[in-house]
Amino acid sequence: MAALLHLTQMIGGAAHAGDAAASLPVHEPVTGEAFATCPAGTQDDVDAAVRAAQQAFPAWSSLSGEERAGWLHRLANAVNEHAEELVHAESRDAGKPLKLAREVEIPRAAQNLRFFAAAASQFASESHHGTAGLNYTLRAPLGVVGCISPWNLPLYLFTWKIAPALAAGNCVVAKPSEITPVTAWMLGELAREINFPAGVLNIVHGLGPVVGKALVEHPGIKAVSFTGSTAVGRQIAAHCGPALKKTSLELGGKNATVVFADVFKDSARRERLLDTVVRAAFQNSGQICLCGSRILIERSVYADFRDAFLARVRALRTGDPLDPSSNLGPLVSRAHFDKVLACIALARDEGGHVLCGGEALSLEGRCAGGWFIAPTVIDGLGPDCRSNTEEIFGPVVTLQAFDDDAHALALANATPYGLSASVWTQQLERAHRIAAGLLCGIVWINTWLLRDLRTPFGGVGQSGLGREGGMEAMRFFTEPKNICIQLD
Numbered sequence: 001m002a003a004l005l006h007l008t009q010m011i012g013g014a015a016h017a018g019d020a021a022a023s024l025p026v027h028e029p030v031t032g033e034a035f036a037t038c039p040a041g042t043q044d045d046v047d048a049a050v051r052a053a054q055q056a057f058p059a060w061s062s063l064s065g066e067e068r069a070g071w072l073h074r075l076a077n078a079v080n081e082h083a084e085e086l087v088h089a090e091s092r093d094a095g096k097p098l099k100l101a102r103e104v105e106i107p108r109a110a111q112n113l114r115f116f117a118a119a120a121s122q123f124a125s126e127s128h129h130g131t132a133g134l135n136y137t138l139r140a141p142l143g144v145v146g147c148i149s150p151w152n153l154p155l156y157l158f159t160w161k162i163a164p165a166l167a168a169g170n171c172v173v174a175k176p177s178e179i180t181p182v183t184a185w186m187l188g189e190l191a192r193e194i195n196f197p198a199g200v201l202n203i204v205h206g207l208g209p210v211v212g213k214a215l216v217e218h219p220g221i222k223a224v225s226f227t228g229s230t231a232v233g234r235q236i237a238a239h240c241g242p243a244l245k246k247t248s249l250e251l252g253g254k255n256a257t258v259v260f261a262d263v264f265k266d267s268a269r270r271e272r273l274l275d276t277v278v279r280a281a282f283q284n285s286g287q288i289c290l291c292g293s294r295i296l297i298e299r300s301v302y303a304d305f306r307d308a309f310l311a312r313v314r315a316l317r318t319g320d321p322l323d324p325s326s327n328l329g330p331l332v333s334r335a336h337f338d339k340v341l342a343c344i345a346l347a348r349d350e351g352g353h354v355l356c357g358g359e360a361l362s363l364e365g366r367c368a369g370g371w372f373i374a375p376t377v378i379d380g381l382g383p384d385c386r387s388n389t390e391e392i393f394g395p396v397v398t399l400q401a402f403d404d405d406a407h408a409l410a411l412a413n414a415t416p417y418g419l420s421a422s423v424w425t426q427q428l429e430r431a432h433r434i435a436a437g438l439l440c441g442i443v444w445i446n447t448w449l450l451r452d453l454r455t456p457f458g459g460v461g462q463s464g465l466g467r468e469g470g471m472e473a474m475r476f477f478t479e480p481k482n483i484c485i486q487l488d
């Protein structure tokens with residue numbers, strides 16, 4: 001058996017092993033075996049990281065935007081130079097197909113760093129000239145900020161948070177998920193190799209209710225940027241509200257894919273529609289907050305769409321993420337695997353018909369102990385049942401038929417979440433009308449997960465508070481100050 005990889009904390013530019021006896025096992029979802037250990041950080045680690053960040057803040061915040069951009073570009077270069085190691089680590093830690101890590105997630109991590117490097121040099125603030133004199137706005141970094149990220153897109157989301165925080169001149173204490181901590185640790189090691197200024201980026205590993213909570217509640221933390229579950233987001237809001245601490249909360253989703261008959265009937269469009277709806281449903285085994293897990297279909301094409309969709313889903317291969325022919329890997333953890341199976345059981349209890357999948361898969365060889373679930377499609381459930389209102393976050397989708405635009409909107413909006421939606425029609429006015437009527441933060445028309453990093457990203461309702469992306473993130477990580485000059 002290969003030796004375990006031992007991760008370390010990165011505090012003040014140094015690696016700290018922590019108490020080996022109290023370290024947390026990191027499991028490989030494909031085998032169910034531990035392959036690494038992660039330090040179980042403590043309040044003391046968070047205190048030390050905040051102190052290191054406070055010491056680094058005056059020098060880092062005094063650098064010009066171009067100088068900070070230079071450091072982010074150097075970190076992005078290091079990610080690119082070590083991309084293949086990061087791809088393998090991400091695939092192993094999260095159980096995601098190698099292809100997905102190689103083609104999407106690790107390149108995007110480097111892109112996040114470069115995008116916000118550009119933002120550091122191009123960030124500007126407003127000025128207003130009028131009867132109330134000349135006003136301009138200064139935007140200063142906040143100080144030390146906390147960034148907490150989840151397990152589903154580990155390095156992609158970790159960099160999406162730390163990059164704007166650093167670009168805007170803040171120092172960061174970041175906490176990756178204890179379930180998938182490896183690539184964040186590797187990024188910390190790369191930062192140390194390129195002599196990234198000590199204390200500017202600190203990475204503290206450990207359990208959410210210990211390290212995450214200590215970070216959120218630390219009086220030295222001026223703002224919290226969190227991506228994760230709605231339940232934890234609510235706890236963070238409950239602390240940060242009374243403490244008057246700035247928060248950005250990117251939470252769960254239960255997104256609708258709305259398919260109008262015209263696209264399905266158009267043979268030139270049908271393939272792309274079906275391919276994209278399948279990808280939106282099952283990419284990363286459905287473990288993406290933006291996945292389209294409720295597919296709404298215009299009734300006139302419901303049966304034909306269902307059959308064509310099912311044929312594609314049955315052709316998906318669930319298997320070893322290292323095998324290039326695998327479309328889906330395992331679920332990320334034993335606990336999550338159990339949760340998703342319980343959701344499928346609940347859907348059956350609620351009267352749902354499982355049209356395909358619906359069970360755990362026992363694979364052979366090195367995958368024998370892995371947490372695999374077959375891609376699952378369910379119909380026969382109404383909009384109000386738990387299967388259609390609560391986030392499952394696995395390879396499970398439901399189908400529902402709608403009669404007209406108003407019905408489509410009523411079904412799409414029938415959840416407390418409001419992150420994203422994907423609408424499929426070639427009728428221009430209808431597309432805009434539906435997009436305007438959807439209660440969510442992001443609407444894709446005839447596509448899914450096409451991202452321009454300059455756009456506002458986030459949700460409404462139980463999907464969160466605030467927006468990330470582009471200048472929204474730069475504004476979140478800075479405090480505006482109005483300067484007013486009377487001109488007479």
Ligand code: NAD
Pocket residue numbers: 148149150151152153157175176177178206207208209210211212213216227228229230232233235236250251252253288289391393419459463464
């Ligand atoms: P989670 O809420 O369990 O954990 C997220 C992070 O918060 C982890 O680092 C965890 O250690 C930490 N944490 C846990 N308890 C904490 C506490 N009490 N205080 C502070 N930090 C704490 O979420 P998860 O299971 O890792 O991720 C899946 C969830 O994330 C899904 O609901 C998904 O929809 C959501 N998500 C949302 C977005 C988005 O952009 N809206 C993106 C990805 C994932």
